[in-house]
Every structure is written in C-alpha cells, then in structure tokens.
Amino acid sequence: MTTAKEIMHPGARAIPATETLDRAAQLMRELNVGALPVHDVNDRMCGIITDRDIVTKCIAAGRDPSKVTCGDLCEGTPRWIDAEADVSDVLTEMESHRIKRLPVVEDKKLIGIITEADLARHLTDEQVAEFVERVYAGA
Template sequence: MTTAKDIMHPGAHWITKSDTLQHAAQLMRQLNVGALPVGDETHDERLCGIITDRDIVVKCVAEGRDPAGCKASDVVEGTPRWIEADADIEDVLHEMESHRIRRLPVIENKRMVGMISEADLARHLPDNQLAEFAGHIYSPAPVKQ
C-alpha cells in the first residue's frame, strides 16, 4: 500500500499567523515553494491554514496593500485540511478532490512532517489516475442551489 508519507515532500517550514506576507514571500522564494503552512504561535504549531503565493498577490498586492504590513492572519481563511502519514493514497486523493485543494499537509504523531502537492502526485500516480484527479480539481465548481 502506498501511503501519504511515501509520496509527500518531506520537511515542514512554518510561518506564524503574525508573520508578514513579505516574510512569507521571501521564504517561498528561498525554499522554491508556492505555499507555506501557517501555525498558531500560541498553540505549539497548531495548523491554522496554508498561505500560497497566489494569496499574497490576490488578497494583498492586487488590493494595493503593503506585504510588509500585512500579516498571514489577514489572508488565511477556511478550515485547514490535512492527512495522516499512514493514510492510503486513495484517502489522499479523496481528501484533495472532495475539498478541491492542491496541497495537503501530512501529519504524524500530531506534527507536520511534509506536504503533498500536485507535483508529488504527478510523480507517483499513473496517468489515468492523475487525469481523474485533475478533472476533479480543475472542473468548474458545482453551482449551489
């Protein structure tokens, strides 16, 4: 059985809710990543969400705000999703598809040990399974009535 830990990118560089978006962008550049987990500094790295390079651009820069003055807490929204390290790849796909997310933190013993991204899936999934995943993620969201 292929598990989340088998396909994840190991390591976890966090920022806190009080870190600036400028710091987040600099760290993303340094690590060559497009997203960082955001932790709550008062609760020993409790995952609060994920901030992406797109979040910084759309929710800060495009609104004319200064990334040096905006905090991660200003743009992080929603309920963070994650997966246990020993979860089967099918569970990983279900979590990402059902919530239409492109990055998924991997947790082991209540600590983040890595992240699964679309690139990780592309390296480990057969083409047909990857195409099905992309169809779920990139198809237009259903209209709620």
C-alpha cells in the same frame, strides 16, 4: 498500500500566523516553494498561504505586505492528512475539497506536504487525469 508519507515532499516548513506576508514571500523564495502552512501560537495549523494569495489578496488589492499577516489571509478550515493514510484517502481529501496542496502530519507535527507534482510522480496517468478533472472542473 502506498501511504501519504511515501509520496509527500518531506521537510515542509510552516510560518507563524503573526508573520508578515513580505517575510512569507522571502521564505517561499528561500525554500523554492509556492505555499507555506500557517500555524497559530499553539503550533496548530490554521491554514496555508500561497504566493498567489499574496499577489491577489494583498498586493493587487493595494495592501502593504509588510503590514498584512499570514493569519489575515488564512481562510476556512485547514485540511491535512495523517502520514499513514492511504493514497486513496489523499486523493479523496484533495478532490473533495478541491485543493492542490495537502500538509502531512505525524504525531501532530508537520512532516511534509503533498502537491500535484507529487501525485504525478506516484500515480498512474489515469489517476492523475481523474484528479485533475475533479479538482479543476468548473475552476
């Protein structure tokens, strides 16, 4: 059984919901990532902020990224997976919610994130094709 922990990109960093989008963009640049999990004051994950969110929901909307917080843009229920979950559970979670990034938690702490690139490195071509079809169908 291949687990989420085995295929994840380790060392994911989260950002507080109270942090501004300009700081989120700076942290993304420093870490060379396109998304950051967002946590509340109790260190509970409350969403994910992406570089695309910053551009389309803030900058393109004429808002100031130094005044808009990560929490302002977080929408919906955050999705995550336990580190010991089987890769089939990872695929089910990502496909059923049509998400491209999935935080991995262990003992209620963020330890990594699974992206499409991680899936491509660890799955068969057939599994990757099925994932792409399910996540991007109708997108």
